[in-house]
Amino acid sequence: MIRSTVADRPEVKSLAIHGGAPVSDNTISLISVSLSEEDIDAALGVLRSGMLAAGKNVIAFEEAFADASDARFGLACANGTCALQLAYGPLFGPGDEVLVPAWTYIATASMIVAAGAIPVFCDVDPETYNLDLEDAARRVTPKTKAIAATHLYGNPVDINATQALADKHGLSIVYDAAQAHLATYNGKGIGAYGDAVTYSFYPTKNMTTGEGGMVTVNDEKLRDKVKALRSHGEGAKYVHESIGFNYRMSDVEGAIGLSQFGRLADATKARQANAARLDAAIADIAGLHAPKVTPGAESAYHLYAVRLDHDAFVTPDGDTDIHQLFLDAMKAEGIATAVHYPRAVTRQPVFDGPGMEHPPVSDRLSKQLFCVPVHQNLTDAEVGRVGEALAKVAAAYRA
Numbered sequence: 001m002i003r004s005t006v007a008d009r010p011e012v013k014s015l016a017i018h019g020g021a022p023v024s025d026n027t028i029s030l031i032s033v034s035l036s037e038e039d040i041d042a043a044l045g046v047l048r049s050g051m052l053a054a055g056k057n058v059i060a061f062e063e064a065f066a067d068a069s070d071a072r073f074g075l076a077c078a079n080g081t082c083a084l085q086l087a088y089g090p091l092f093g094p095g096d097e098v099l100v101p102a103w104t105y106i107a108t109a110s111m112i113v114a115a116g117a118i119p120v121f122c123d124v125d126p127e128t129y130n131l132d133l134e135d136a137a138r139r140v141t142p143k144t145k146a147i148a149a150t151h152l153y154g155n156p157v158d159i160n161a162t163q164a165l166a167d168k169h170g171l172s173i174v175y176d177a178a179q180a181h182l183a184t185y186n187g188k189g190i191g192a193y194g195d196a197v198t199y200s201f202y203p204t205k206n207m208t209t210g211e212g213g214m215v216t217v218n219d220e221k222l223r224d225k226v227k228a229l230r231s232h233g234e235g236a237k238y239v240h241e242s243i244g245f246n247y248r249m250s251d252v253e254g255a256i257g258l259s260q261f262g263r264l265a266d267a268t269k270a271r272q273a274n275a276a277r278l279d280a281a282i283a284d285i286a287g288l289h290a291p292k293v294t295p296g297a298e299s300a301y302h303l304y305a306v307r308l309d310h311d312a313f314v315t316p317d318g319d320t321d322i323h324q325l326f327l328d329a330m331k332a333e334g335i336a337t338a339v340h341y342p343r344a345v346t347r348q349p350v351f352d353g354p355g356m357e358h359p360p361v362s363d364r365l366s367k368q369l370f371c372v373p374v375h376q377n378l379t380d381a382e383v384g385r386v387g388e389a390l391a392k393v394a395a396a397y398r399a
């Protein structure tokens with residue numbers, strides 16, 4: 001098994017998106033990318049066959065992934081951003097308004113703009129960090145066409161409330177599950193809900209294909225539209241019935257995906273077990289909060305975001321940023337952390353500007369949350385060290 005951490009792969013996007021500074025050898029990494037000999041053999045097998053374009057491995061991967069997610073159809077594609085475009089394209093377009101959380105990765109919102117539609121930024125719940133459905137309800141207008149809700153950090157949004165809002169106003173729903181492979185809600189895989197669910201298989205995600213993505217759907221007509229959009233609107237060979245793209249996944253990626261998928265259920269269980277131990281450790285630390293899992297849901301724990309109460313701590317000189325002090329102190333204890341995200345989407349230069357509203361909870365979270373390691377390759381001792389470091393740092397800065 002080849003395991004690489006963000007620290008020894010400075011070239012990967014994760015360094016940028018996770019804000020992770022290079023760390024020492026003893027540091028417990030935030031992310032662990034595992035490639036097994038089986039993954040490598042699977043990729044080599046496709047290379048040796050010479051059949052590189054989407055083929056039997058992609059199809060087998062799509063079927064296995066959709067089945068495990070309780071969805072009828074899986075459509076693999078080039079990455080999670082394409083997956084959003086493929087899901088959004090058939091459901092809304094120019095002039096439509098789409099409700100989206102202000103606290104998510106940029107792509108959930110930016111691909112709404114790419115579809116020609118208007119993102120309407122909503123606030124998030126202060127404990128689950130997912131779409132606040134009451135705030136979303138207040139922002140519905142006659143132009144609202146859809147809800148794009150993220151299952152952030154692996155934790156499903158309140159799907160019952162999302163569906164109720166959609167039913168009330170006749171809206172479509174796309175769930176961005178880039179971080180939530182194999183998460184469940186009310187005992188079913190998250191693929192059972194909404195019009196479409198999208199995934200990413202970027203290396204830092206819970207499983208990878210290198211770059212890759214998937215859309216799952218349950219409706220045959222929608223499946224056909226996503227398929228057409230994925231491949232230049234092609235029906236019969238070289239007969240193009242609509243405008244589309246080439247967002248297909250290669251069979252090399254499909255083979256890696258299928259092989260990785262074989263370990264995903266165990267990896268998810270390991271993440272959940274690690275999270276349960278972190279929950280128990282944090283329950284004893286005043287001023288720190290474990291992430292709240294949505295009632296009825298099982299999180300895939302892509303990330304474990306700890307929330308810090310500013311009032312519970314003091315800084316040595318009274319005016320330094322306690323959030324940054326926590327990050328620095330955790331690093332000194334040998335624990336890699338990162339802030340997902342350093343700013344709300346409404347604060348991104350591409351969206352911010354005159355008249356932009358900044359929903360208050362989303363706006364605060366960048367100074368309250370920090371992610372600690374929860375990945376499947378942590379040893380028991382390492383999980384213990386994360387909890388001990390949190391307790392030690394909290395005691396050092398206690399008000």
Ligand SMILES: Cc1ncc(COP(=O)(O)O)c(C=O)c1O
Nearest residue numbers: 079080081105107178200201202
């Ligand atoms: C919530 C969310 N949506 C969408 C994406 C985009 O996925 P990709 O990087 O595969 O294009 C990501 C990946 O970082 C993500 O975390």
